[in-house]
Amino acid sequence: MTEQNRVLLIVSGGIAACKCPELIRLLKRRGFEVRCILTRGGARFITPMTLAALSGDKVYEDLFSLTDESEMGHIRLTRQAGLVLVAPATANIMARMANGIADDLATTALLAAKVPIMAAPAMNVAMWEHPATRDNIETLKRRGVRLVGPTEGEMACGEWGMGRMAEPPDIAEAVEDLLLGGGGKMSAMKKLKGRRALVTSGPTLEAIDPVRYIANRSSGKQGHAIAAAIAGQGADTTLVSGPTRQPDPERVKVVHVETAVEMLAACERELPVDIAVCAAAVSDWRAAKPSAQKIKKTGKKSTASLALIENPDILGSLCAAGERRPRLVVGFAAETEKVIENAAAKRKAKGCDWIVANDVSKGSGVSGVMGADTNTVHLITSDGAESWPEMTKTEVGLKLALRIADALEFET
Numbered sequence: 001m002t003e004q005n006r007v008l009l010i011v012s013g014g015i016a017a018c019k020c021p022e023l024i025r026l027l028k029r030r031g032f033e034v035r036c037i038l039t040r041g042g043a044r045f046i047t048p049m050t051l052a053a054l055s056g057d058k059v060y061e062d063l064f065s066l067t068d069e070s071e072m073g074h075i076r077l078t079r080q081a082g083l084v085l086v087a088p089a090t091a092n093i094m095a096r097m098a099n100g101i102a103d104d105l106a107t108t109a110l111l112a113a114k115v116p117i118m119a120a121p122a123m124n125v126a127m128w129e130h131p132a133t134r135d136n137i138e139t140l141k142r143r144g145v146r147l148v149g150p151t152e153g154e155m156a157c158g159e160w161g162m163g164r165m166a167e168p169p170d171i172a173e174a175v176e177d178l179l180l181g182g183g184g185k186m187s188a189m190k191k192l193k194g195r196r197a198l199v200t201s202g203p204t205l206e207a208i209d210p211v212r213y214i215a216n217r218s219s220g221k222q223g224h225a226i227a228a229a230i231a232g233q234g235a236d237t238t239l240v241s242g243p244t245r246q247p248d249p250e251r252v253k254v255v256h257v258e259t260a261v262e263m264l265a266a267c268e269r270e271l272p273v274d275i276a277v278c279a280a281a282v283s284d285w286r287a288a289k290p291s292a293q294k295i296k297k298t299g300k301k302s303t304a305s306l307a308l309i310e311n312p313d314i315l316g317s318l319c320a321a322g323e324r325r326p327r328l329v330v331g332f333a334a335e336t337e338k339v340i341e342n343a344a345a346k347r348k349a350k351g352c353d354w355i356v357a358n359d360v361s362k363g364s365g366v367s368g369v370m371g372a373d374t375n376t377v378h379l380i381t382s383d384g385a386e387s388w389p390e391m392t393k394t395e396v397g398l399k400l401a402l403r404i405a406d407a408l409e410f411e412t
């Protein structure tokens with residue numbers, strides 16, 4: 001994870017703070033990590049617990065908390081982000097920013113920030129139009145603070161006018177433009193523009209009868225994070241996913257399927273693509289003859305047996321697609337022992353370019369690793385194995401997307 005993908009969100013005290021959950025969700029779906037500072041006023045509108053649950057990180061509130069200062073000083077908070085976003089930005093916090101006042105954690109961090117600052121103002125129309133606010137806005141703009149919004153509309157107080165906070169999708173778009181789009185001097189170009197990518201994710205469900213099925217514990221978190229990160233780098237991305245609880249990532253075409261056979265057909269329809277990442281936990285078998293009716297107990301204490309047949313290997317089929325083979329095919333391997341050795345053998349056997357081996361022994365059992373937010377992986381290529389430290393699945397997605405971009409750039 002680079003600073004470019006980290007946003008430090010300062011939530012100050014306005015009714016628009018209730019839009020922050022949506023904003024955090026949208027930023028995360030675009031592949032950003034979000035860490036929050038909540039002002040005392042902000043905490044009257046939204047709880048730290050809500051922000052912590054959505055951002056997946058501790059929420060920072062108190063400048064003088066000794067543990068916060070020892071674990072993460074206010075200087076480091078801003079150094080580890082690519083952008084500080086103040087949303088909502090009240091008239092009060094902008095006045096303090098404009099005047100260099102640092103009397104709480106939020107304004108101290110803002111004064112210490114060397115990275116770009118973006119503010120989404122939100123206030124009553126009279127406050128927005130007040131000469132004091134106008135002056136403060138001019139000062140902040142002159143110093144390079146980017147503003148997104150406000151917009152015109154009905155205010156929480158019932159009045160109509162300028163001062164509504166910009167909508168979360170517009171703020172998320174502005175953040176992405178600043179951090180990843182062309183233009184600003186802090187920005188990096190999107191590295192996969194013009195490429196087409198296909199990602200598989202989640203488990204497959206294989207019917208035994210109309211009510212029962214064979215499935216597995218895959219959460220889809222890793223596959224979805226990879227699709228979001230690849231799309232975040234500008235690739236035209238399709239995610240073919242089995243049933244999961246993950247929201248559809250932003251700017252990704254999502255094809256929902258149930259079975260391995262459906263997943264293979266959906267993948268084949270997407271060809272040709274430049275990149276294929278098979279992160280789905282495809283069921284190896286399906287019922288040979290799914291019953292049209294619910295299978296009844298016999299009443300006798302007998303054992304039952306189920307005939308299974310092998311499912312198609314989607315990764316293998318993509319690798320063997322001849323002229324339609326994606327230029328870079330990446331598979332996954334969940335291993336519990338001899339991780340690198342087994343994954344390297346799988347890379348050869350499947351005929352894919354890279355294997356991401358996730359070490360499922362480094363957790364509390366297979367189900368724990370499969371549903372967890374972090375992953376410990378090794379990237380196996382023809383050059384050997386590279387071990388990545390434990391990171392969030394979002395970070396793994398971003399790192400992999402950047403590695404893919406580098407590999408394709410090198411090739412052409």
Ligand code: C5P
Nearest residue numbers: 278279280282311312313314315331332
């Ligand atoms: O063969 P195994 O299941 O260990 O291989 C894992 C890799 O193969 C993953 O990338 C998975 O998405 C892919 N796979 C597949 N179709 C299958 C089985 C596995 O695409 N039927």
